[in-house]
Amino acid sequence: MISFKNDYNNIGHPLVLEALKSASNNYFDGYGLDEESKEASSLIQKYIKKEVDIHFLIGGTSANKTVISHILKPYEAVIAVDSGHINVHETGAIEANGHKVLITKGVDGKILPEEIKRVVSAHGDEHMVKPKMVYISDSTEVGSVYTKSEISNLSKICKELDLYLYLDGARLGVALMSDDNDLTLNDIATYCDVFYIGGTKNGALFGEAVVISNKKLKESFRYSIKQNGGMLAKGFITGIMFKALFTNDLYFNLAKNANFMAANLTKGLEDLRIDFKCKFKTNQIFINLKEEIVEELKLNYSFEIWEKTITFTTIRLVTSWSTTQKMIENFLQDLKKTISKLK
Amino acid sequence: MISFKNDYNNIGHPLVLEALKSASNNYFDGYGLDEESKEASSLIQKYIKKEVDIHFLIGGTSANKTVISHILKPYEAVIAVDSGHINVHETGAIEANGHKVLITKGVDGKILPEEIKRVVSAHGDEHMVKPKMVYISDSTEVGSVYTKSEISNLSKICKELDLYLYLDGARLGVALMSDDNDLTLNDIATYCDVFYIGGTKNGALFGEAVVISNKKLKESFRYSIKQNGGMLAKGFITGIMFKALFTNDLYFNLAKNANFMAANLTKGLEDLRIDFKCKFKTNQIFINLKEEIVEELKLNYSFEIWEKTITFTTIRLVTSWSTTQKMIENFLQDLKKTISKLK
Amino acid sequence: MISFKNDYNNIGHPLVLEALKSASNNYFDGYGLDEESKEASSLIQKYIKKEVDIHFLIGGTSANKTVISHILKPYEAVIAVDSGHINVHETGAIEANGHKVLITKGVDGKILPEEIKRVVSAHGDEHMVKPKMVYISDSTEVGSVYTKSEISNLSKICKELDLYLYLDGARLGVALMSDDNDLTLNDIATYCDVFYIGGTKNGALFGEAVVISNKKLKESFRYSIKQNGGMLAKGFITGIMFKALFTNDLYFNLAKNANFMAANLTKGLEDLRIDFKCKFKTNQIFINLKEEIVEELKLNYSFEIWEKTITFTTIRLVTSWSTTQKMIENFLQDLKKTISKLK
Amino acid sequence: MISFKNDYNNIGHPLVLEALKSASNNYFDGYGLDEESKEASSLIQKYIKKEVDIHFLIGGTSANKTVISHILKPYEAVIAVDSGHINVHETGAIEANGHKVLITKGVDGKILPEEIKRVVSAHGDEHMVKPKMVYISDSTEVGSVYTKSEISNLSKICKELDLYLYLDGARLGVALMSDDNDLTLNDIATYCDVFYIGGTKNGALFGEAVVISNKKLKESFRYSIKQNGGMLAKGFITGIMFKALFTNDLYFNLAKNANFMAANLTKGLEDLRIDFKCKFKTNQIFINLKEEIVEELKLNYSFEIWEKTITFTTIRLVTSWSTTQKMIENFLQDLKKTISKLK
Numbered sequence A, B, C, D: 001m002i003s004f005k006n007d008y009n010n011i012g013h014p015l016v017l018e019a020l021k022s023a024s025n026n027y028f029d030g031y032g033l034d035e036e037s038k039e040a041s042s043l044i045q046k047y048i049k050k051e052v053d054i055h056f057l058i059g060g061t062s063a064n065k066t067v068i069s070h071i072l073k074p075y076e077a078v079i080a081v082d083s084g085h086i087n088v089h090e091t092g093a094i095e096a097n098g099h100k101v102l103i104t105k106g107v108d109g110k111i112l113p114e115e116i117k118r119v120v121s122a123h124g125d126e127h128m129v130k131p132k133m134v135y136i137s138d139s140t141e142v143g144s145v146y147t148k149s150e151i152s153n154l155s156k157i158c159k160e161l162d163l164y165l166y167l168d169g170a171r172l173g174v175a176l177m178s179d180d181n182d183l184t185l186n187d188i189a190t191y192c193d194v195f196y197i198g199g200t201k202n203g204a205l206f207g208e209a210v211v212i213s214n215k216k217l218k219e220s221f222r223y224s225i226k227q228n229g230g231m232l233a234k235g236f237i238t239g240i241m242f243k244a245l246f247t248n249d250l251y252f253n254l255a256k257n258a259n260f261m262a263a264n265l266t267k268g269l270e271d272l273r274i275d276f277k278c279k280f281k282t283n284q285i286f287i288n289l290k291e292e293i294v295e296e297l298k299l300n301y302s303f304e305i306w307e308k309t310i311t312f313t314t315i316r317l318v319t320s321w322s323t324t325q326k327m328i329e330n331f332l333q334d335l336k337k338t339i340s341k342l343k
Helices: A014-022 A033-043 A060-071 A113-121 A146-158 A172-176 A185-192 A221-227 A237-244 A249-270 A290-297 A323-342 B014-022 B035-043 B060-071 B113-122 B148-160 B172-176 B187-192 B221-225 B235-245 B251-273 B291-297 B326-343 C014-022 C035-045 C060-071 C113-121 C148-160 C171-176 C185-191 C223-226 C235-245 C251-269 C291-297 C323-341 D013-023 D035-045 D061-069 D113-121 D148-158 D172-176 D186-189 D221-227 D235-245 D250-271 D291-296 D326-342
Strands: A053-057 A076-081 A103-104 A130-137 A163-170 A192-196 A208-211 A277-278 A286-291 A304-308 A315-320 B053-057 B076-081 B101-104 B131-137 B164-168 B194-198 B207-213 B275-277 B284-288 B304-308 B313-318 C053-057 C077-083 C100-103 C128-138 C165-167 C192-199 C208-212 C275-278 C283-289 C304-308 C313-316 D053-056 D076-081 D101-104 D128-139 D164-168 D193-199 D208-212 D275-278 D282-291 D305-306 D313-318
Touching: A014 A237, A014 B014, A033 A053, A033 A208, A033 A237, A053 A060, A053 A221, A060 A130, A060 A163, A060 A192, A060 A208, A060 A221, A076 A113, A103 A113, A113 A130, A113 A146, A113 A237, A130 A146, A130 C171, A146 A163, A146 A185, A172 A192, A172 A249, A185 A192, A185 C060, A185 D164, A249 A323, A286 A290, A290 A315, A290 A323, A290 C192, B014 B235, B014 D061, B035 B053, B035 B207, B035 B235, B053 B060, B053 B221, B053 B235, B060 B131, B060 B164, B060 B194, B060 B207, B060 B221, B060 D313, B076 B113, B076 C148, B101 B113, B101 D076, B113 B148, B131 B148, B148 B187, B187 B194, B187 B251, B207 D193, B221 B235, B221 D101, B235 B251, B251 B284, B251 B326, B284 B291, B291 B313, C014 C235, C014 D013, C035 C053, C035 C208, C035 C235, C053 C060, C053 C223, C053 C235, C053 D291, C060 C128, C060 C165, C060 C192, C060 C208, C060 C223, C077 C113, C100 D275, C113 C128, C113 C148, C113 D235, C128 C148, C171 C192, C171 C251, C185 C192, C235 C251, C251 C283, C251 C323, C283 C291, C291 C313, C291 C323, D013 D235, D035 D053, D035 D235, D053 D061, D053 D221, D053 D235, D061 D164, D061 D193, D061 D208, D061 D221, D076 D113, D113 D128, D113 D148, D148 D164, D148 D186, D172 D193, D172 D250, D186 D193, D235 D250, D250 D282, D250 D326, D282 D291, D291 D313
Parallel strands: A076 A103, A076 A130, A130 A163, A163 A192, B076 B101, B076 B131, B131 B164, B164 B194, C077 C100, C077 C128, C128 C165, C165 C192, D076 D101, D076 D128, D128 D164, D164 D193
Antiparallel strands: A053 A208, A192 A208, A277 A286, A286 A315, A304 A315, B053 B207, B194 B207, B275 B284, B284 B313, B304 B313, C053 C208, C192 C208, C275 C283, C283 C313, C304 C313, D053 D208, D193 D208, D275 D282, D282 D313, D305 D313
């Protein structure tokens, strides 16, 4: 069974595992106060000009929950597109911490400046929540990426409207390595108040690096991590993994492979004249197939059924650092065969 | 630097790491719905006669927060001894989910049946919270263990008073392997409504296995895990680790070593006529030393300063699966020398 | 200045005030456990065949917050139309208690059965909240009312989908007295699991009567009232007011007057060929006027500006038990004059 | 039946009711934005030199919940004596908003400066909550009052330790009118960051005036009121009542009567050589009686049973603005007779 199901379907990259193995005879301080975590932070800091605070958390929901809970007052709300992860796929984790998620329509998974303005102006008094943060993700839920001009514009609007800008980087690696990207880590730290660099979906066993670049938001963040259940006793493990990922550009190279494989797969699908639901240059591919074809493919490949209409089924194919050219070729051949057979 | 600081100061047991390495070419389903997690559950279920639900969480605070949030209604409260982890050392994580922790004095870190009764009878109407759960830990914060007769008695009282009994087993391994213990995993599942088996402090990289034995509490627990930010995308990693720990009794053997080393250390300290703050048969040792001696020892050994009085300093020495006879001997020799030197 | 601003713009009905005055030499038990509250409950119970629990709360947001918090588990959510009061106008009070409000488009402020089904089927696993309640209001935010067939159908669907049905009756009086209504209080108690009878907007100084008809939801409700800050020390005051309102059908007669005056006003506006934004048979009237006319009217009448477009301004005129025929006539005459003048 | 049960056992003072009656033909703006509330604020402001923000809330739990939720960050906690109202008698309302209440032993219901210091120094890192507020009440739960020197000292310590000082004034009237008091409203506004002036227990139908004197805490307080369900649609009613209470010193005179009657009752009880549990100069009297005597008295008087020991029963007698000399005399005579009879 070859897996295109997601980018968190195996243990982790060999170099990450190797780093853990190498450190297995050492003793470390607990709760993220160790030297490994400090060194990992330094390696990330190198990419960013302004001085930031970096904290290693255990997962995406935990990171989102902790960041938003840390920043907002009880009556303040966060704006997101309706497909945003915090809105749909976190079982109300943000609301469980007391905050409303204000939703807007997006385009290609991206939030629109005019929509932010509209939401803010529709919330004018104390009978409504007070919008105070914009949540975006890069790459987005559908695989698109923000451009430098888009992010700098969002940042400008947020400053005007007294909103914080928070970027969920669960898939930041493939975003930054995308052919459509013109942003650097430093740009992101410049334009966003907080963001996180996702490890889980790019080679780590788990772990996300929360980067706080707005000075005002740095204080007491470790209290929020602990209270939200996200402070690992063996925090040094996350430190060691991020150290490995930010040594010799491993993090970026893994993402590059994911995108490269996705590009090859896209090319092959185009050659087969497959219908794309949408097309972006990161590691998620959404295509529309007849249901019989999907059923046939499921015998040898795993992937997610995204949605079903009367005429076709949309499936999502995800590549990662571990996807190989051979896997792509097998899939394309089998797809071709299946199409011929079922014609 | 030899570490007696805690039992979560290194990566994890070699067999656990090896299990991860061996699985590193495989693909798995996400979010704990994989075969490894199922097999790990089966291995734990074997120790327990009644059918239980088992969920793998990422850490102790996360487990406590999730279990308590899952079970209690907003106006219901949990009773714990004042030294209880949920009361002191979790940054208000239980209160952050809306629940009051009602505290009582304990003896040797253990809760007293009469105190539970007193708290319940002092909370008689809707102007006060409604006690609905008793939280205990085994081993306790000071290293003591509950006996079968104590736990069965607590269970009886909880049933009488319509309270759930929840056991925090962050250090359940050393409790069950203690010379003072007469409980089995099956007993614990019989007497408690929910408990967790701690992995972090007994050889895993991280992870705790929450065991729900009360049928009424099983429903929708995965929603609570996710909402509380504790559902790991790569849940199979926790599964693999617990599979390793519950193969060939590794979990119990690791705890046995921790206790054995603690017993050796205790014996050596007794021979040196060291003053014990308290003495229990698990892996935590609390001794009182003159401050100058502590300062000298700190040069070569790491441990926690527990508290300071005018006359002496209490330090905590913790052993684990990775503690060796050599480490114990070195420490005892150096302590002996230091005492002579500073006399 | 004549007020059509809302239905809570004066102290309360003379008979309500008189009832308070008459009782002012008596002593009562506190926190709603008094005889007046019991008698008020009995008076309401007379309208309802099944045995219900009745609790008097202080206001609408408090009632909604308390009911929803009492019923839902942390990961459960409530479905409402996007214009629903709990979604827009309660400053995130529901989310502050930890629950997501799932929104759907409504028609005339009413929720659609097919939309409930759609929301439920779109929330299929533990990565999303679990829909567990439907929130409706009668009359709705725009003044429309539900019919018996609509409510019974909603009730049927809720039972099928394992959802509770909760009706916000802030304006239940005018709904039940509407010419479009065919529901009784008993019907509402039959079809809904919980609802409240609004006092604030129908003659009381404040206060809403929460009626719990689903037996499963009755337990410990007073704990939820107290915890949510809604238990009045002098609960007997609310009891006395509701006793007055449910004596000699006062509650219904007050609502009848509000509707009657609204009907007269509507008739007069129709004669003046005023453009209605929407038209329903309760006490809220939404009309579109040129901005200059609105400015002129504001000199002598108070009302709410609902929204502005480039071409016109929508204003809301609200009648109540205290609205008189004279006030209606004055308004219509002045409107007529203003229109002529500004033509 | 003569009532010494509490100070909120009747509708309200005639002048308060009269004020409501007089205003019953007027129309007002909603939600506390009316002229009556403004005038009531001005009347209170006159007693206080620095410019404060005043908000009228509906009750004590609501005020405490709203103030604390408004001020504290999620991981911050409030320190109170163990008998404090927020700790025992508010059904976990503070915890429901996410905050831990840290308790200390008090003396005569008052908090001790050294205890505040001890609690703060015991909470040193992010594994514990961060103490950020001290909660006191004046008069306290047992009827004692703070002196100017005590409050100014608490204020000093709070500033040193970066804590806010919050005073619950549910019974502030009797405190300020106590023979043991040397504080003014202005002193309280000077030394406390926030406090509230209780109306419910001193002549109003309901209502408490929250006074924010620390500038930093003023922003967006109305959002917190609304979100916590405490914003009354007819806020002008609370305004009218407080206007009445702060006209011609009514508020202070009512409290004076309560204290005067309590002093008379105390004198009479002393003459009868009754055993006092404690004795303070406000409107709450705690005496120890044999159970048979209590049973006999209960036939004609209502009061609260405070606690029972094997030897005696402690009852609480509360006086208020409505207590008369005649009521005191009747009680004393009947008590005397009962004692003789049962001797």
